[in-house]
Amino acid sequence: MHARTDDQGLPLSSVLTGGEASDFGTAPNLLNITCRKPRLFPADKGHDGDVVRQSQFLAGISPVIPPKSNRKRANCSQSPGF
Structure with missing residues (x-):
């Protein structure tokens, strides 16, 4: 389950995917x-x-995403916190 929340952490919407589904494809659905x-x-x-x-x-929108350990290209645009 992937959720979109407001700035207070209250849920606005959610998208349910299978356990084997990649997280990668859910971002556009939540943001739309x-x-x-x-x-x-x-x-x-x-x-x-x-x-x-x-x-x-x-x-x-500023992404706040920790880099994967196998990321080949350095992330020069990383938000503070990671």
Whole structure:
């Protein structure tokens, strides 16, 4: 289960996926749900991909995602905290 919350941590929406499904594809579904545009996109390492990060920046959203241990390219645009 993946959830979208407001700045207070209250759930706005959720997307349910199978246990074997990748986290990578859920970000667009959550962000397309109609509600106020977020400033930050906190997520786990499963969302660490250039496509997800680039789409967030283009939408004016700052991704807060720790890098995967096997990331080949350094993440120069990482948000504070990671």
